[in-house]
Amino acid sequence: MKSIVILISGRGSNMESLLDAVASGAVPVRVAAVLSNRPDAKGLDIAAARDVPTRVIDHKQYASREAFDAAMVEAIDAFAPDLVVLAGFMRILTDGFVCHYEGRLMNIHPSLLPSFPGLHTHQRALEEGVRIHGCTVHFVTPALDHGPIIVQAAVPVLDGDDEDALAARVLAQEHRVYPLAVRWFAEGCLRLIGGRVAVDAEQGGESLLISPAVGAARPG
Incomplete structure (x- = not known):
C-alpha cells in the first residue's frame, strides 16, 4: 500500500475528505502524516483526532524560503511517502522543493486551470x-x-451567485475529485507522457471531467 503525506495551512477540508475516503476504503493509501507550516492550523487537531501523526514546521522560524523548504523536505522524507498532497498549503514552493518531488507532488486549485491561477479565483x-x-x-x-x-470538475455559475455560494459549490466538487486523483495514483493508473497525464481507462474508469447537471447544483 502506498503512503502519502498531506500538507496543510488551515482547517484542511480537502485533507478531511481524503481522510474520510481512506477510512472508508475508497482510497487505498496510508496517511503517514499531516504537516503544517502554521501551528494554529485547525486541521492538525482533526488529523490528531484520527490518530494521524502531525508535525509543524513554522515558516516564521526560518530566515529564507529555501531554508524553510529544506526543513520541510527533511520532515516529509522522514515518513518516506510515495506521494505528497497539498491540501490548502498556502506557501509558494521553491523550485528545489518541487523538483525533489517531481511526479509525486499533487495539488488542487479552485479554478479550471489554466484560467484564474493564484488567489481570489x-x-x-x-x-x-x-x-x-x-x-x-x-x-x-x-x-x-x-x-x-489529472482531473477537473466543472460547475455552472448561476444567476445571483455571490463568491460564497460559488465557492461552496466548487468545494463540494473538490471533495469528490481529490480523493479520486489520489486513488488513481495509488492504483498505478497515472502516467506522465510529454507533460500530459494519461489515465488508464480500464483501471481509472471515471471521467477526467466531472460535470454535475445544472439542476443538481441549484439550492433547495
Whole structure:
C-alpha cells in the first residue's frame, strides 16, 4: 500500500475528505502524516483526532524560503511517502522543493486551470462573467498553479451567485475529485507522457471531467 503525506495551512477540508475516503476504503493509501507550516492550523487537531501523526514546521522560524523548504523536505522524507498532497498549503514552493518531488507532488486549485491561477479565483470568475467554473487536480511544477492536469470538475455559475455560494459549490466538487486523483495514483493508473497525464481507462474508469447537471447544483 502506498503512503502519502498531506500538507496543510488551515482547517484542511480537502485533507478531511481524503481522510474520510481512506477510512472508508475508497482510497487505498496510508496517511503517514499531516504537516503544517502554521501551528494554529485547525486541521492538525482533526488529523490528531484520527490518530494521524502531525508535525509543524513554522515558516516564521526560518530566515529564507529555501531554508524553510529544506526543513520541510527533511520532515516529509522522514515518513518516506510515495506521494505528497497539498491540501490548502498556502506557501509558494521553491523550485528545489518541487523538483525533489517531481511526479509525486499533487495539488488542487479552485479554478479550471489554466484560467484564474493564484488567489481570489471565485471573485475573479464572477467579475469576468464566466458561465463555467470549477476545480483542477494537477501535478505540481515550478510554475505557480500550472502542471499536468489529472482531473477537473466543472460547475455552472448561476444567476445571483455571490463568491460564497460559488465557492461552496466548487468545494463540494473538490471533495469528490481529490480523493479520486489520489486513488488513481495509488492504483498505478497515472502516467506522465510529454507533460500530459494519461489515465488508464480500464483501471481509472471515471471521467477526467466531472460535470454535475445544472439542476443538481441549484439550492433547495
